[in-house]
Amino acid sequence: MVTATVTTIPRDRTAPDPAPRAARPYTGAHALCEALVREGVDLIFGYPGGAVIPLYDVLTDYPAIRHVLVRHEQWAAHAAEGYARATGKVGVCLATSGPGATNLVTGIADAMLDSTPLVAITGQVGIPMIGKDAFQEVDIIGVTLPITKHSFQIEDVADLPRVVAEAFHLASSGRPGPVLIDIPKSVLVAPTAPSAPPPVELPGYRPTKFGNMGQIKAAARLIAAAERPVVMAGHGIAISGAINEFRAFVERADLPVAFTLHGLGALPASHPNAIGYMGMHGHAHVNRAIDGCDLLINIGARFDDRATGRVDAFAPGATVIHVDIDPAEIGKNVKTAVPIVGDARHVLAALIEAVREQRRPEWHAAIAAWRVPPPPATFDPDERTISPFKLIAALRAATGGEAIFTADVGQHQMWAAQWGAYERPERWISSGGAGTMGFGLPAAIGAQLGHPEAEVWAIVGDGGVQMSLPELATIVQEGLPVKVAIFNNGYLGMVRQWQQLFHDRNYSHTPISSPDFVKLAEAYGIAGLRVSDPAQVHETIARARAIAGPVVIDFRINPEENVYPMVPPGGANSQMIEMEPDAVE
Amino acid sequence: MSVPGAKAGDVGQRAASARTLSVLVEDQPGVLNRVSSLLRRRRFNVESLNVGASEQPGLSRMTIALHADDAATEQAVKQLYKLLEVRKVTDLSDERFIGRELALVKVAASPETLAQLREIAELFGARVIDVAPRSVVIEAVGSEARIASLLEMVRPYGIREIARTGRVAITRGAGGGEG
Ligand SMILES: Cc1ncc(C[n+]2csc(CCOP(=O)(O)OP(=O)(O)O)c2C)c(N)n1
Numbered sequence: 074m075v076t077a078t079v080t081t082i083p084r085d086r087t088a089p090d091p092a093p094r095a096a097r098p099y100t101g102a103h104a105l106c107e108a109l110v111r112e113g114v115d116l117i118f119g120y121p122g123g124a125v126i127p128l129y130d131v132l133t134d135y136p137a138i139r140h141v142l143v144r145h146e147q148w149a150a151h152a153a154e155g156y157a158r159a160t161g162k163v164g165v166c167l168a169t170s171g172p173g174a175t176n177l178v179t180g181i182a183d184a185m186l187d188s189t190p191l192v193a194i195t196g197q198v199g200i201p202m203i204g205k206d207a208f209q210e211v212d213i214i215g216v217t218l219p220i221t222k223h224s225f226q227i228e229d230v231a232d233l234p235r236v237v238a239e240a241f242h243l244a245s246s247g248r249p250g251p252v253l254i255d256i257p258k259s260v261l262v263a264p265t266a267p268s269a270p271p272p273v274e275l276p277g278y279r280p281t282k283f284g285n286m287g288q289i290k291a292a293a294r295l296i297a298a299a300e301r302p303v304v305m306a307g308h309g310i311a312i313s314g315a316i317n318e319f320r321a322f323v324e325r326a327d328l329p330v331a332f333t334l335h336g337l338g339a340l341p342a343s344h345p346n347a348i349g350y351m352g353m354h355g356h357a358h359v360n361r362a363i364d365g366c367d368l369l370i371n372i373g374a375r376f377d378d379r380a381t382g383r384v385d386a387f388a389p390g391a392t393v394i395h396v397d398i399d400p401a402e403i404g405k406n407v408k409t410a411v412p413i414v415g416d417a418r419h420v421l422a423a424l425i426e427a428v429r430e431q432r433r434p435e436w437h438a439a440i441a442a443w444r445v446p447p448p449p450a451t452f453d454p455d456e457r458t459i460s461p462f463k464l465i466a467a468l469r470a471a472t473g474g475e476a477i478f479t480a481d482v483g484q485h486q487m488w489a490a491q492w493g494a495y496e497r498p499e500r501w502i503s504s505g506g507a508g509t510m511g512f513g514l515p516a517a518i519g520a521q522l523g524h525p526e527a528e529v530w531a532i533v534g535d536g537g538v539q540m541s542l543p544e545l546a547t548i549v550q551e552g553l554p555v556k557v558a559i560f561n562n563g564y565l566g567m568v569r570q571w572q573q574l575f576h577d578r579n580y581s582h583t584p585i586s587s588p589d590f591v592k593l594a595e596a597y598g599i600a601g602l603r604v605s606d607p608a609q610v611h612e613t614i615a616r617a618r619a620i621a622g623p624v625v626i627d628f629r630i631n632p633e634e635n636v637y638p639m640v641p642p643g644g645a646n647s648q649m650i651e652m653e654p655d656a657v658e
Numbered sequence: 659m660s661v662p663g664a665k666a667g668d669v670g671q672r673a674a675s676a677r678t679l680s681v682l683v684e685d686q687p688g689v690l691n692r693v694s695s696l697l698r699r700r701r702f703n704v705e706s707l708n709v710g711a712s713e714q715p716g717l718s719r720m721t722i723a724l725h726a727d728d729a730a731t732e733q734a735v736k737q738l739y740k741l742l743e744v745r746k747v748t749d750l751s752d753e754r755f756i757g758r759e760l761a762l763v764k765v766a767a768s769p770e771t772l773a774q775l776r777e778i779a780e781l782f783g784a785r786v787i788d789v790a791p792r793s794v795v796i797e798a799v800g801s802e803a804r805i806a807s808l809l810e811m812v813r814p815y816g817i818r819e820i821a822r823t824g825r826v827a828i829t830r831g832a833g834g835g836e837g
């Protein structure tokens with residue numbers, strides 16, 4: 074059954090222009106807005122409150138900055154992340170002091186774990202009130218200390234331009250990450266004069282750009298001598314803007330490429346050297362290739378445990394080359410023979426020169442022989458429920474690999490990682506290190522605002538989407554044509570899968586009910602579609618794509634479908650469960 | 659100080675798991691907070707952390723004494739470098755250095771035991787710096803091992819209170835002075 078409801082999208086274009094106001098003194102709030110404009114900020118996700126009212130008052134004087142009002146500050150942070158990941162620019166979120174600031178915390182942690190450039194601006198009580206447990210006073214610097222790349226509390230309004238310049242430099246350079254600027258209300262209202270910041274000078278911060286040439290040559294020798302090399306492609310390739318260099322490098326040395334969650338798209342999935350997704354839910358042939366490789370070349374990944382599985386059994390026969398801009402990542406989890414500290418783009422440029430042209434037909438053939446064909450995008454007439462991985466294949470086929478997919482966290486995310494076949498890294502945006510449920514919808518908002526012309530699909534679970542549902546209102550208020558694909562299985566599916574496989578099917582608190590998503594969409598003024606018949610999947614996707622505005626689709630998928638392969642938690646990647654245990658006859 | 663048998667740097671000669679990091683940091687609000695938060699969060703086993711002015715204006719020197727193997731020490735050094743305020747980290751475990759701490763020890767005393775306590779203190783190059791009717795305060799500077807021996811000697815008299823600084827350390831010879 075397919076139902077559709079389209080109601081008009083209320084957008085308040087009729088608000089009267091504010092009455093002209095008397096010239097006001099130039100304050101910290103003006104200095105902040107000017108500093109943001111200077112950094113090229115044209116978009117802020119935020120939510121007002123007492124400590125930042127003076128900033129909001131001034132914000133309307135800076136039309137270059139678009140402010141998007143979210144429905145909860147956490148989603149401001151994730152929307153800013155989605156924007157950053159889609160554009161490569163710094164995402165900016167803004168919250169008031171106290172509860173506004175603490176609502177940002179999960180987003181800040183998410184950006185830290187995924188190396189996403191984010192500047193979080195928080196209001197703070199006035200300096201004389203700090204330490205007095207004033208109304209809405211929270212020590213957000215203290216709270217976020219371990220989850221920020223750096224943080225500032227501004228004490229003197231004269232420091233504002235410099236601090237903003239430093240914050241953006243820190244957030245976006247080296248290994249990117251979240252930087253918090255906490256601004257007391259007394260600083261926002263303090264009179265000051267416009268001033269340009271001095272050039273950024275941070276003696277304690279000098280990220281290494283260029284790799285050591287001796288190590289690069291050593292790496293090239295190992296690559297030339299290797300019989301079964303595999304590249305582990307990480308997020309660093311996209312972050313450093315190195316996809317061209319990466320492609321040239323792997324083509325020249327003819328290297329098979331395995332992707333981490335955030336590495337997907339670093340080389341187009343359709344490229345002959347791209348073998349697929351690695352790790353806990355990686356493709357079996359990819360984990361097998363890594364298990365059997367004699368040389369592992371990690372470019373810009375941090376050997377996360379979801380990628381490596383049991384670390385002492387990871388790539389057991391391999392010599393390891395590790396390229397990372399963060400020296401602390403090298404040797405942290407995996408013993409490395411050739412460490413190369415540097416920016417992936419510069420290191421790859423040098424590696425292209427250093428490696429020799431090679432062909433490795435036997436090794437590629439061996440990996441290809443292990444490969445299980447991807448699921449078809451079509452459904453057989455006798456299928457009664459929608460297979461979620463075929464649904465991913467269908468969405469991929471319908472959008473031709475041109476759309477941006479953002480994912481929430483759970484089974485649907487893993488299916489989307491396995492079968493989304495991404496051609497570019499910014500077309501796949503997901504919460505990896507933190508695995509933050511609720512991420513998918515706000516990330517789609519950010520990605521859509523970063524690429525207004527793009528087709529953006531939020532691939533979400535029925536559980537996760539109920540965390541960030543209120544952002545449907547933001548989508549409507551901002552007029553965004555985001556398509557929301559709910560993989561509705563009636564469960565917190567990924568947890569249920571663990572319960573099924575490792576806890577004797579004790580489905581403790583994982584069945585989850587949902588509202589009528591079609592009616593709900595309607596209530597927000599969004600088109601709502603529902604489909605449970607596999608035969609109508611393609612038609613429904615086509616209808617959704619034909620609608621110019623946002624659409625919510627409630628895909629009723631096979632409720633107890635599992636994600637395979639799966640490496641049992643704590644297990645070695647070579648010990649994957651490859652299919653439904655019951656299905657093995 | 660002329661303590662018979664005291665060897666410079668004997669702190670560094672303890673079991674291989676005792677490490678000393680000398681960390682030059684910018685004097686910024688919260689820098690101690692950042693360093694201690696990092697050490698806690700990554701579960702480094704810190705024995706003592708000491709901070710004071712360095713030879714350069716605007717920079718302080720922290721001495722961090724920790725129990726760690728080579729890999730953990732290397733991680734600690736690399737993670738510390740990621741803090742913006744950290745200018746220079748020296749793993750003194752690799753160098754010849756002198757490590758010392760200051761201890762103030764209040765010991766129960768009577769007119770009869772006062773002379774004995776003075777004698778013990780002298781033996782350790784320490785001094786009695788305060789005499790009250792029922793107690794004395796001994797000030798001792800030395801390696802942790804040295805101070806531990808002193809404490810053993812005065813324990814039978816009744817230790818009332820101990821305040822120790824933890825280790826401060828400096829490289830020997832012309833080394834150091836970096837940053
Ligand atoms: C904020 C948060 N809470 C809890 C979890 C743990 N968790 C991981 S996946 C998952 C289930 C997600 O369910 P749903 O959104 O329906 O997706 P599905 O797995 O069914 O596709 C849960 C609860 C999490 N990752 N994030």
Ligand SMILES: [Mg+2]
Binds near residue numbers: 534536560562563566
């Ligand atoms: Mg679900």
